[in-house]
Amino acid sequence: MAEIAVGIDLGTSNSCVAVVRGGSIDVLPNGYGEATTASVVAFKPDGAIAVGNSAKANIIHDPRNTIYSSKRLIGRYYFSEEVKKAKAVCAYKIVEAENHSIRIKVGDELFSLPEIAAMTLREMKSIAEARIGQPVNKVVITVPANFNDNQRQATKDAGRVAGLEVLRILNEPTAAALAYGFGKGLQQRVAVYDLGGGTFDISVLEIGQDVFEVLSTCGDTFLGGDDFDDRIIDLLADEFSSRHGVNLRNDPYALEKLKVAAEAAKQALSIESEVEIRIPDVIHSDEGQTLSIERTLSSEEFTSLVNDLIQRSFKVCDEALQQAGVLARDLDGVILVGGPTRLPIIREAVTTYFQQEPQADVDPDQVVAMGAAIHAASLVNEDRTAYLLDVTPLSLRVGVAGGLAESVIECNTPVPIEQMRTFTTFQDFQESVKIRVYQGESRQAEENELLGQFEFSGFKKVPRGEVAIDISFAINADGIVNVVAQDRETGKRASATITLSSGLSDLELKSIMEQGRMERVEAIATDDAGDALAPPPPDPRTDVVMIGAVDLVKVSRADLGLVEKGAPVLDERGAGDPGDEAEPEPVLEIVPSDEFIPPDEASNDILKMTDCDDEEKLDLAETAPGQGETDASAGDFFEAPGTNLFDPDPSEDEQKD
Ligand SMILES: Nc1ncnc2c1ncn2[C@@H]1O[C@H](COP(=O)(O)OP(=O)(O)OP(=O)(O)O)[C@@H](O)[C@H]1O
Numbered sequence: 104m105a106e107i108a109v110g111i112d113l114g115t116s117n118s119c120v121a122v123v124r125g126g127s128i129d130v131l132p133n134g135y136g137e138a139t140t141a142s143v144v145a146f147k148p149d150g151a152i153a154v155g156n157s158a159k160a161n162i163i164h165d166p167r168n169t170i171y172s173s174k175r176l177i178g179r180y181y182f183s184e185e186v187k188k189a190k191a192v193c194a195y196k197i198v199e200a201e202n203h204s205i206r207i208k209v210g211d212e213l214f215s216l217p218e219i220a221a222m223t224l225r226e227m228k229s230i231a232e233a234r235i236g237q238p239v240n241k242v243v244i245t246v247p248a249n250f251n252d253n254q255r256q257a258t259k260d261a262g263r264v265a266g267l268e269v270l271r272i273l274n275e276p277t278a279a280a281l282a283y284g285f286g287k288g289l290q291q292r293v294a295v296y297d298l299g300g301g302t303f304d305i306s307v308l309e310i311g312q313d314v315f316e317v318l319s320t321c322g323d324t325f326l327g328g329d330d331f332d333d334r335i336i337d338l339l340a341d342e343f344s345s346r347h348g349v350n351l352r353n354d355p356y357a358l359e360k361l362k363v364a365a366e367a368a369k370q371a372l373s374i375e376s377e378v379e380i381r382i383p384d385v386i387h388s389d390e391g392q393t394l395s396i397e398r399t400l401s402s403e404e405f406t407s408l409v410n411d412l413i414q415r416s417f418k419v420c421d422e423a424l425q426q427a428g429v430l431a432r433d434l435d436g437v438i439l440v441g442g443p444t445r446l447p448i449i450r451e452a453v454t455t456y457f458q459q460e461p462q463a464d465v466d467p468d469q470v471v472a473m474g475a476a477i478h479a480a481s482l483v484n485e486d487r488t489a490y491l492l493d494v495t496p497l498s499l500r501v502g503v504a505g506g507l508a509e510s511v512i513e514c515n516t517p518v519p520i521e522q523m524r525t526f527t528t529f530q531d532f533q534e535s536v537k538i539r540v541y542q543g544e545s546r547q548a549e550e551n552e553l554l555g556q557f558e559f560s561g562f563k564k565v566p567r568g569e570v571a572i573d574i575s576f577a578i579n580a581d582g583i584v585n586v587v588a589q590d591r592e593t594g595k596r597a598s599a600t601i602t603l604s605s606g607l608s609d610l611e612l613k614s615i616m617e618q619g620r621m622e623r624v625e626a627i628a629t630d631d632a633g634d635a636l637a638p639p640p641p642d643p644r645t646d647v648v649m650i651g652a653v654d655l656v657k658v659s660r661a662d663l664g665l666v667e668k669g670a671p672v673l674d675e676r677g678a679g680d681p682g683d684e685a686e687p688e689p690v691l692e693i694v695p696s697d698e699f700i701p702p703d704e705a706s707n708d709i710l711k712m713t714d715c716d717d718e719e720k721l722d723l724a725e726t727a728p729g730q731g732e733t734d735a736s737a738g739d740f741f742e743a744p745g746t747n748l749f750d751p752d753p754s755e756d757e758q759k760d
């Protein structure tokens with residue numbers, strides 16, 4: 104029997120599972136016959152855990168113990184803006200744990216975010232097993248394109264906790280393009296406009312005969328259908344407050360009722376031009392009187408409430424088109440993904456912006472899972488006939504003095520990619536350095552996501568500038584980052600394990616799995632009557648779409664003959680072919696003595712770059728993988744200007760702006 108691997112679109116609001124079998128792509132419906140299942144987990148008083156649509160129905164009765172939109176929190180630090188925002192609107196308890204990670208507190212128990220996501224993944228796995236009629240252990244899981252490393256790692260952890268082998272983490276828009284274009288012999292440039300529950304992503308892709316190449320991808324993790332709901336909630340709550348002097352936001356039950364009503368109204372506006380909002384008994388007044396909400400909401404009023412959100416999405420589109428070097432009118436197609444794209448106001452705005460109607464034959468709720476399934480099938484299938492070239496959505500940076508972060512791998516560089524840069528010590532006889540790794544687009548370190556930090560020590564006690572430390576930064580096909588530091592002289596390598604904000608070490612993961620809390624998840628994948636899903640009868644269709652296999656493998660554009668096709672884009676993006684002519688060796692510069700910090704004022708935790716301009720610095724740093732380890736002599740380093748120094752003093756602020 105052919106090995107089965109499914110694709111799961113693990114969404115903020117809804118998840119979807121699909122599989123490729125017998126040459127067709129099937130979305131596997133849940134027990135209610137629905138293609139998507141709510142990504143909601145409800146903890147019941149008796150300790151049982153419900154997942155999916157029945158859990159969603161629980162929100163209104165028991166908001167404190169029903170976890171929804173948790174994807175907005177996965178892989179984030181407790182102090183991040185997103186977490187603050189969620190704490191303000193969610194009735195469930197979000198608490199801080201070790202390493203500034205977060206946990207959801209339910210009763211006396213603490214659950215990590217990967218564990219919550221694992222419950223949804225397990226439900227999807229069960230649906231797949233019931234529908235396919237055999238165990239399912241392998242999966243491709245999709246994530247928003249702009250998920251950072253922490254969020255990807257945490258999603259992978261979730262897969263493991265759910266008992267799945269995660270073959271690949273795939274970007275949602277890339278998956279959508281794959282489902283749209285694969286096997287059709289298209290030669291097109293398309294944009295995937297993905298507005299989901301919690302995030303917005305836009306990707307520009309080139310679909311060729313056998314190659315799917317992402318030209319650019321941009322996104323906003325603060326923009327989705329939930330924000331549209333919030334606008335309606337604010338409208339209702341503000342009106343209620345001025346009428347009755349009661350703030351409904353302070354009552355979790357009332358707030359959940361508002362949420363349910365707001366979402367229902369929004370969805371109704373995708374087919375109606377006006378909706379009636381009625382929430383009887385939304386709250387009791389101090390005098391014990393029951394108070395209700397009743398009002399109509401027109402499409403026009405709704406548009407005025409959310410128009411700025413829609414326009415914000417187009418700012419992100421501008422950026423993506425610019426990075427891809429494509430004009431909106433030059434695109435051959437626009438693919439809409441995500442529930443809110445069913446709204447006529449979104450479709451109209453998209454049509455205006457892109458100067459063309461979006462593709463009508465793509466199901467915005469299923470296309471991502473379908474693409475993941477195609478990719479999953481290819482990874483367990485030896486017949487690889489096409490390639491998928493993805494890019495890293497966020498720049499990878501290293502912290503340097505003055506609270507700045509220098510870019511090492513630019514955003515939109517094709518992955519997998521490896522880059523090496525060389526650094527040295529700032530202080531005489533300095534024994535250790537702390538390397539901070541960030542992801543994001545800001546030169547201000549604190550405006551980026553800190554992926555983690557690690558210390559490298561034990562190099563020779565020599566005058567400053569005489570230690571050469573090669574740090575290689577690698578991003579694999581899942582978009583996951585690995586950083587390794589090596590002392591060039593001794594060959595010693597740093598244990599460069601980045602502490603992730605998912606906060607789960609291997610040990611913790613093991614302990615979670617041993618606790619067996621997953622076993623408390625209620626009989627799942629059942630039908631309306633509560634019976635287990637029977638495998639569906641064999642597919643009687645004869646007109647199935649034959650698809651080949653796609654593989655996201657380690658290929659360079661040159662491997663695919665893409666270099667001849669046009670400009671040497673790889674080089675422009677800083678992803679030079681290792682076989683290219685040798686790039687200039689990284690060089691160091693001795694920092695002027697007035698920048699020297701006395702040892703007693705110093706700590707060792709910041710990397711220092713010198714005052715060379717950006718371009719120069721990047722040129723200096725970008726060597727082919729491994730090149731610096733073998734070709735360079737330490738002597739070369741000290742002769743040329745421009746340097747990367749480990750700065751022992753984080754307070755020092757003599758850097759360039
Ligand atoms: N017919 C509709 N009209 C408007 N909005 C809708 C409709 N159907 C669903 N939505 C909204 O779509 C959002 C969920 O979209 P979707 O299921 O695509 O998100 P997701 O995949 O879970 O999220 P993400 O992709 O951000 O992780 C919710 O805000 C929901 O209210």
Ligand SMILES: [Mg+2]
Pocket residue numbers: 112114115275299300441471
């Ligand atoms: Mg989605």
